[in-house]
Amino acid sequence: FNFSPCTATLRALMALRLFNTLTRQVDLFEPLNHGGTVGMYCCGPTVHDFAHIGNFRTFVFADLVRRVLQFRGHEVNHVMNITDVEDKIIRRVNETGIPLPEYTAKYESAFLQDLKTLNCLEPHHRPRATEHIPEMLDLIGRLIEKEIAYHAEDGSVYFSIQNYQSCGCNYGRLLNLNFDAMRQGERVSNDEYEKDSVADFALWKARVPEDGDVHWSSPWGDGRPGWHIECSAMSMKLLGNTFDLHLGGEDLIFPHHEDEIAQSEGATGQPFVKHWLHGAHLLVEGKKMSKSLGNFYTLADLLEQGHEGRAIRQLMMSTHYRETFNFTLDGLAGAKTALARIDECIAKLREVADDEPVEPQAEPIEKFTAALDDDLNISSAWATVFDWVRDTNRRIDEGLSSAEATAALATWQKFDTVLAVGKEESTVPADIQAKVEQRTAARDAKDFATADALRDELHAAGWTIEDTPNGPRAKPL
Ligand code: AMP
Ligand code: ZN
Numbered sequence: 001f002n003f004s005p006c007t008a009t010l011r012a013l014m015a016l017r018l019f020n021t022l023t024r025q026v027d028l029f030e031p032l033n034h035g036g037t038v039g040m041y042c043c044g045p046t047v048h049d050f051a052h053i054g055n056f057r058t059f060v061f062a063d064l065v066r067r068v069l070q071f072r073g074h075e076v077n078h079v080m081n082i083t084d085v086e087d088k089i090i091r092r093v094n095e096t097g098i099p100l101p102e103y104t105a106k107y108e109s110a111f112l113q114d115l116k117t118l119n120c121l122e123p124h125h126r127p128r129a130t131e132h133i134p135e136m137l138d139l140i141g142r143l144i145e146k147e148i149a150y151h152a153e154d155g156s157v158y159f160s161i162q163n164y165q166s167c168g169c170n171y172g173r174l175l176n177l178n179f180d181a182m183r184q185g186e187r188v189s190n191d192e193y194e195k196d197s198v199a200d201f202a203l204w205k206a207r208v209p210e211d212g213d214v215h216w217s218s219p220w221g222d223g224r225p226g227w228h229i230e231c232s233a234m235s236m237k238l239l240g241n242t243f244d245l246h247l248g249g250e251d252l253i254f255p256h257h258e259d260e261i262a263q264s265e266g267a268t269g270q271p272f273v274k275h276w277l278h279g280a281h282l283l284v285e286g287k288k289m290s291k292s293l294g295n296f297y298t299l300a301d302l303l304e305q306g307h308e309g310r311a312i313r314q315l316m317m318s319t320h321y322r323e324t325f326n327f328t329l330d331g332l333a334g335a336k337t338a339l340a341r342i343d344e345c346i347a348k349l350r351e352v353a354d355d356e357p358v359e360p361q362a363e364p365i366e367k368f369t370a371a372l373d374d375d376l377n378i379s380s381a382w383a384t385v386f387d388w389v390r391d392t393n394r395r396i397d398e399g400l401s402s403a404e405a406t407a408a409l410a411t412w413q414k415f416d417t418v419l420a421v422g423k424e425e426s427t428v429p430a431d432i433q434a435k436v437e438q439r440t441a442a443r444d445a446k447d448f449a450t451a452d453a454l455r456d457e458l459h460a461a462g463w464t465i466e467d468t469p470n471g472p473r474a475k476p477l
Contacts, residue, residue: 021276037075039243041235046083047107050298054282058249061279063120080123086227114299117309119420127234135233148266155206191227202226228259246273310421311335352405360411428474
């Protein structure tokens with residue numbers, strides 16, 4: 001008998017596998033262009049307001065996918081659009097009277113700042129919808145030419161699901177749809193709609209008085225693009241007609257992503273995306289976030305309460321991306337404690353380690369890799385990290401050599417290329433750092449006299465304290 005697994009099984013076990021919404025199963029991730037760059041598109045924020053922590057769960061998930069791909073040796077071209085024109089934005093622009101570019105710029109820059117605070121890598125491209133109107137018009141023109149889109153009496157251009165289907169294409173790839181329930185001849189012009197109202201959807205919306213100054217000219221008259229065509233146009237411009245990965249939150253499966261597939265494949269006749277990934281939603285204290293329930297948080301709300309960006313990231317990454325995640329303030333306190341354990345272990349390693357370049361420890365890295373390869377099994381990856389911390393602490397207590405400490409540190413650095421929660425090595429002298437921490441503790445305890453005295457001592461020694469999203473830091477004066 002030969003009990004050893006065949007080469008193909010072994011290869012599959014040693015490579016990244018991801019759930020694909022399109023095939024409804026966990027697929028081996030094989031890049032379209034072997035040895036080349038992986039094209040990855042993540043639907044970006046609609047900049048109508050400050051993003052909430054639910055949105056950031058999805059963006060941290062996208063960052064995890066990007067980092068795991070890089071960890072597995074792929075070069076990634078990461079595109080994240082900025083949706084800076086759609087129904088909600090136009091409504092707000094109307095209500096406030098602020099011109100659209102000025103209105104959206106504020107929320108776009110807050111969003112990018114928040115991404116940094118959460119240690120998300122900057123996407124390679126951040127196309128704005130308003131800067132890609134010609135590409136959208138071109139795509140709509142091609143769909144009209146193929147008679148998959150039509151110019152309706154209301155002046156708008158719609159996508160014809162019936163004509164698309166009669167070209168042999170299939171609408172309803174990501175989600176099973178009941179076409180019998182579909183009302184013939186019905187159309188939907190809203191950017192968002194439910195699956196029981198599946199209907200021809202708007203690609204170009206004719207100008208109406210409520211649009212105010214937000215309109216562009218087109219061969220079909222003045223108007224503005226529908227939300228779905230924006231992502232088809234921007235993704236294909238930057239990544240080609242067919243690319244590897246498309247990501248978003250689960251609410252985008254229908255209609256947004258279904259419509260993106262129909263528009264793109266209808267226009268090009270080529271497959272659009274090989275692998276679709278969707279992250280489950282975030283709840284707060286077990287409930288859907290809403291302003292009226294008082295459980296609605298932006299990132300700024302949590303930072304104001306003194307929480308660190310990296311602890312929020314750690315918490316958001318503690319649950320598998322396909323499971324609904326329940327965000328709680330207790331959970332956040334737990335994340336802080338977990339990171340403190342890691343920080344303490346790393347600080348001790350740094351005291352013993354030297355600068356000699358060494359390889360990380362093979363076994364923990366193999367376990368960590370195997371966990372992530374298994375459809376990003378993050379709980380198992382964290383378990384490996386915390387087992388490693390316990391084991392490393394024991395070895396530190398026993399007295400490990402400087403070469404061993406250096407290898408352990410290299411192991412952590414490798415973990416942290418994916419996790420991105422590590423504290424940067426401080427260049428602040430230990431006595432100054434201690435004073436900063438004592439001052440923070442005094443301030444937290446509302447002992448302002450001690451806090452002020454410590455601040456004065458720091459000033460006298462040539463240091464100032466800066467409040468950063470990751471806590472107070474000492475800075476030379
Ligand atoms: P939006 O700015 O509304 O276009 O949303 C940006 C991203 O956040 C999309 O990928 C959404 O699917 C995602 N999203 C919205 N609400 C939540 C939530 N509660 N939990 C996780 N992701 C969400
Ligand atoms: Zn999109």
